[in-house]
Amino acid sequence: MTELASDILHWFKLNGRKNLPWQSTPPNIYHIWLSEIMLQQTQVITVIDYFNKFIICFPDLTALANAKEDEVMSNWAGLGYYSRARNLHKTAKIIASNHKGVFPKKYDEIVALPGIGPSTAGAILSLGSGLSTPILDGNVKRTLSRYHKVEGHYSLSKVMEELWRLAKHHTPQTKNAEYTQAIMDIGATICKPKNPLCGNCPIASHCGACLSKEQGIYPNKKPKKDKLPEKTITFLIFKNESHEVFLKKRPGRGIWGGLWSFVECDDNTEAIDLAIRQHNDSAKIIRRLSKFKHTFTHFNLWINPILVDSPGGLANYYDAGSLALGTPAPVKKILQAL
């Protein structure tokens, strides 16, 4: 066992997180899988409430496999990266039909499932079955980059190969579930992106970056991008006499895939008039709501919401106060303000 693994395991006994909602003895593989998917690019604090709500609706893999897609999406709405939810549902169905409802135990089978890549597969095997399988999530990448002063940004395949090599090198044969949880805990609570708490770190005395006071240099920063592109769209909020609003299910790919949203069109008079006529020939604009910005990782979206009177509207009109459908965050924001 490497010194890093030994130090981390010792630290874990007293300091590790052992009461997260998806942790149990023995581990529940469904909970482990679900949490790992929710935790992709998402912090623990954000996931906890979603996880608890989700396992009440879908207590086990069979319940999830038998669920309607809209019910799954509704429980995921607000968490983001919605392909995760669609793939989660797909995988539940695959396991139900191809694996007799039992989560597969082999790495090759697990990594072949939709939404599960090499790191998530490793985490499932390690945390769920205690197998000696490396992971390489953001916490491990950051911690090992500092410890070994790895040169180059993650976007370079050469850097990722080196980090995987190091991750495998430190992954112990025994106590692997504890090690995996421990190194993620250290990454999340001590070896943080900004202001790492090296004074509390069990591996600081052997950490290259800490010893040379270069915690800010490693991991190497992402090359700066130009300004984020900006887009402006119009939301048309069709409202009938019963104060119900029209929502449309978005296609299963692209932004907000599988969620329900307003009619959307370009932000100009001609496009707006056309979209209104096409939806309901007797509809008329009531008023414009205030324009607001919604920020994504890769662009900024300006949303121009317009409230439209839509007499006779019936199909796919819903009461905003008792909506059971998943909606994008900005749509939910508008619905709550109506």
Place this chain on the structure above:
DNA sequence: TAATCGTGGCA
């Protein structure tokens, strides 16, 4: 290899 895919918290 580089884009795409959400949202919210924090410095």
Place this chain on the structure above:
DNA sequence: TTGCCAAGATT
């Protein structure tokens, strides 16, 4: 206010 980016995978 703006920029950064989190328990990554997919195309």
